[in-house]
Amino acid sequence: MFQENISLRPYNTFGIEANARLFATVKTKEQLKSILESFKDVFVLSGGSNILLTRDIEKPVVHILLKGIEVVSEKGSDHVLVRAQSGENWHEFVTWCIDHDLGGLENLSLIPGQVGTSPMQNIGAYGVEIKDVFHELEAMEIETGRIVTFSGEDCQFGYRESVFKNELKGKFIILSVTFSLTRRNHKLITNYGAIQSELAERGIENPGIEDISRVVIAIRQSKLPDPKELGNSGSFFKNPVIPKEQLEKLKADYPDIPFYEIDSELVKVPAGWLVEKSGFKGKRFGDAGVHAKQALVLVNHGSATGKEILDLSRRIQAEVLNRFGIELHTEVNII
Numbered sequence: 001m002f003q004e005n006i007s008l009r010p011y012n013t014f015g016i017e018a019n020a021r022l023f024a025t026v027k028t029k030e031q032l033k034s035i036l037e038s039f040k041d042v043f044v045l046s047g048g049s050n051i052l053l054t055r056d057i058e059k060p061v062v063h064i065l066l067k068g069i070e071v072v073s074e075k076g077s078d079h080v081l082v083r084a085q086s087g088e089n090w091h092e093f094v095t096w097c098i099d100h101d102l103g104g105l106e107n108l109s110l111i112p113g114q115v116g117t118s119p120m121q122n123i124g125a126y127g128v129e130i131k132d133v134f135h136e137l138e139a140m141e142i143e144t145g146r147i148v149t150f151s152g153e154d155c156q157f158g159y160r161e162s163v164f165k166n167e168l169k170g171k172f173i174i175l176s177v178t179f180s181l182t183r184r185n186h187k188l189i190t191n192y193g194a195i196q197s198e199l200a201e202r203g204i205e206n207p208g209i210e211d212i213s214r215v216v217i218a219i220r221q222s223k224l225p226d227p228k229e230l231g232n233s234g235s236f237f238k239n240p241v242i243p244k245e246q247l248e249k250l251k252a253d254y255p256d257i258p259f260y261e262i263d264s265e266l267v268k269v270p271a272g273w274l275v276e277k278s279g280f281k282g283k284r285f286g287d288a289g290v291h292a293k294q295a296l297v298l299v300n301h302g303s304a305t306g307k308e309i310l311d312l313s314r315r316i317q318a319e320v321l322n323r324f325g326i327e328l329h330t331e332v333n334i335i
Helices: 029-038 090-099 115-121 195-201 209-223 244-253 271-277 306-324
Strands: 003-007 019-026 043-045 057-064 069-075 079-085 134-141 147-151 172-182 231-235 241-243 266-268 288-290 297-300
Touching: 019 029, 029 057, 029 134, 029 172, 079 115, 090 115, 090 209, 115 172, 195 209, 241 244, 244 266, 271 306, 288 306, 297 306
Parallel strands: 019 057, 043 057
Antiparallel strands: 003 019, 069 079, 079 172, 134 147, 134 172, 231 297, 241 266, 288 297
16 A cells, blocks of 8 residues: 655645655545554645645655545535535535535635645635534544544634644544535625625625635635645745734834734734735745745745745744744644
8 A cells, every 4th residue: 555755746735855755545444544553653644735844754654535525414494514525625625515505615715735634724714714614523543543523612723723733733634524504695704805896896796605706716816826836835824913012012113014903902913914024025045935926925936945945934933023023933834
């Protein structure tokens, strides 16, 4: 089942060259359980859209490609439960839901990666996060091979966080995710980003979920590079949350600083704005660089190493901290 000395460049969206000593593609739960009976310490690889490889992988690499989408059950008159296997491409799954007139995921269109990693990161965009539509997931415990069901509460979702990035990191492999979606009376969220203005520009006054998806796709394509053309992992940094008192002090020097209120004491500041104001937008350091249209995205112009991109990210973090007194944390997993 395992292949030896396999390049991982085709399996990570940054296009970083790294080597796997052992590599196996898993298409069934039985195959996965068999592997875990022999190897308790594995490196799980899904879509490779949220990782930065800085070294070769000595552990056996298990590439998850479990496939399948099904309607599990009705949930009241307006909702339905839909289960997707973890190896399904995320955007293709969103498209499947829209084609079946199931609402809730349209704002998350065109996010790279696979279904299985969506709850790990609690991925989000344009006012929607996975936790908003999440019902449950099934995961296999690496140590025992048993299958465990996790509720939303069990997952401990936070901003780009879940229990699988913290105390349960490396202990479970997600097999499938079940979502609670609307089949009528869709609740459309259009007050984030440029959705409203894009709809107006297209003359759409009463949008449906397909309209929202198309607009989100257009906005993302206008700002974010296609990983097939320019290696990247989407947003590299999380948007930092700071006290309002700190924001008021920053306004003295930066009156145009954008922010979003979290509560009466905290605000969220766009990391991309901080990176741009620190002078990095569009800059290139060898083949490692910052995207010209969106400073939140670090890119590989061809043959950058993971270490070169990591060094650039640390340089950015240091400058933002020095200039604004704000610590940036990575959204991408550094391996």
